Amino acid sequence: MRKVWLSWKARQNLGRKLVETLSQVSDSPYTPRYFITYSYLVVSAVGILVTSYLGISYSESISSNVMDEWCNPNSEGIGKHCFSDFYSVVEIKYFSEPWSRGSTYPPLAILISKLFSTLGPENSRIGLLAYLATGMLALIFPLIHLNKVRLIKKSQSIFAVGVTTICAGPSLMALDRGNNVLFLFPVVYFVYIYTCQSKYGKVSALIVVAALIKPQMLILLIVPILSQKIRLVFIACLVYLLSNLFLFSLFPGNYFVNISTWVGNLQGYQTYPGMPSLGNYSFANAVGLILGFAKVLTGISSVGEVFRPGLTSATVSVLSAAYLLTVITILVLRRNVLDRKIQIIIGSCLVILVPGTSFGYYLIFLLVPLFFMEIGSENDRQEFAEKPERRSYLFQFNRITRISISILFLLVIPPWPFQWGILKLGVKEVWNNYGIMPTFVGTILWLLPFILLTNSERKSSSVY
Secondary structure (H helix, E strand, O other): OHHHHHHHHHHHHHHHHHHHHHHOEOOOOOOOHHHHHHHHHHHHHHHHHHHHHOOOOHHHHHOOOOOOOOOOOOOOOEOOEOOHHHHHHHHHHHOOOOOOOOOOOOHHHHHHHHHHHOOOOOOOOHHHHHHHHHHHHHHHHHHHHHHHOOOOOOHHHHHHHHHHHHHOHHHHHHHHHOOHHHHHHHHHHHHHHHHHOOOHHHHHHHHHHHHOOOHHHHHHHHHHHHOOOHHHHHHHHHHHHHHHHHHHOOOOOOHHHHHHHHHHHHHHHOOOOOOHHHOOOOHHHHHHHHHHHHHHHOOOOOHHHHOOOOOOHHHHHHHHHHHHHHHHHHHHHOOOOOOHHHHHHHHHHHHHHOOOOOOHHHHHHHHOHHHHHHHHHHOOHHHHHHOHHHHHHOOOOEHHHHHHHHHHHHHHOOOOOOEHHHHOOOOOHHHHOOEHHHHHHHHHHHHHHHHHOOOOOOOOOOOO
């Protein structure tokens, strides 16, 4: 009996030491650039070979079909591809009731696309090309800014991080679809910058602008809330509401019908099956995937039902609200010990996880921390000693978070081309296009905020 007790105590001590080791903040900077670059090269090389062997288009395997077959190839799109998230929004200007066909785009998002569509002569591609070029510039703008303020100076770092950001899987998805989420990339970057500088007025203003394009960006207001800037948050919400109401007045049709239709479209979109190859990274979908795989393993349902769990709108709303409330409650309890930049990462995760439908291109928000992680390798101890304000831009991760983020970067950044159709499981043809990696990441991404919550801000000056 004594031996059993000693054995149990030894295992308990080992577990305690393991937890302490994983939760300890490391003194060395976390710079995953080389790990990401090499994994990207390997995945891309293997992907090119595998897709060519199987006769699959690489671009289609990471995003959507090249042949949209609904636009005019003589005046729209590039070649056979239509960039539907751009042209479908542009078409709204021809409708007498803009939101009558199910669009979930808010007024400002539609106006931005309409603005680009007016560039150049009618029936030209100049608007689309300008739109895509602006989106690519938005992806590298944070790097340009960091170089201008001399936080990142080495040309090698600028090139490597810039190429990785533009060629990352989520970025390629957004470019391929022509989605305006690209324009929000520098907005999220400056949310980090101004939070580090404690300029919460600018943080709130940026979040309002982002929410006028993507309403779920309002979730980022938890950052000023955690810093007890309640008045600023109230003003931001009021400005958002009044701005949206004004922008609706610029469109044809019945004013109140337009607003109610748009709200109804947003609610219905939460159970939108979407495009299988883009994945769905919402928490509600993760629950559906997990339950679906459990049913398959027990023989209750077929493989095809895994990819379309069939959750009702009410179920999705309850799951999303419960998840949001749980994470925010823990955030509030740990706000005094949690680094503000980690709070923003958690907020960015919630922007992805809380909506019922959240496609792969929203993962670009998780690429923003890459720029700040590069600062640690660009500045030595002497530079931090001379300019101590630079420390505010650095992340302090414990070991379990470093391991988790490294795995996440490996799964998210390289353009994984592998789809379930390769395995010949006999599912419906549409679900053959569902990516294996989006399925896997979609079932585990919801854990990231909880892992980030295990961190504690450390005041020691030796951490950089």
